[in-house]
Amino acid sequence: xxxxxxxxxxxxxxxxxxxxxxxxxxxxxxxxxxxxxxxxxxxxxxxxxxxxxxxxxxxxxxxxxxxxxxxxxxxxxxxxxx
Numbered sequence: 001x002x003x004x005x006x007x008x009x010x011x012x013x014x015x016x017x018x019x020x021x022x023x024x025x026x027x028x029x030x031x032x033x034x035x036x037x038x039x040x041x042x043x044x045x046x047x048x049x050x051x052x053x054x055x056x057x058x059x060x061x062x063x064x065x066x067x068x069x070x071x072x073x074x075x076x077x078x079x080x081x082x
Contacts, residue, residue, distance in 0.1 A: 021064045
């Protein structure tokens with residue numbers, strides 16, 4: 001097995017923290033997994049985008065850890081009629 005870069009280790013640790021924080025909140029685990037799986041397709045050389053998502057995820061994790069958080073908000077792209 002190859003070693004992970006420091007950023008990869010940080011992302012994996014963040015993923016574990018998300019899973020732990022979402023454990024007691026119904027419906028959160030599948031959304032967390034889907035989001036990380038979707039972003040796993042980002043090229044490793046796209047460091048700026050990865051760092052942006054990492055910082056954003058850290059803020060979202062703090063919100064998720066809040067005991068008053070009951071649901072996740074989402075932003076979706078508007079569907080275009082063609």
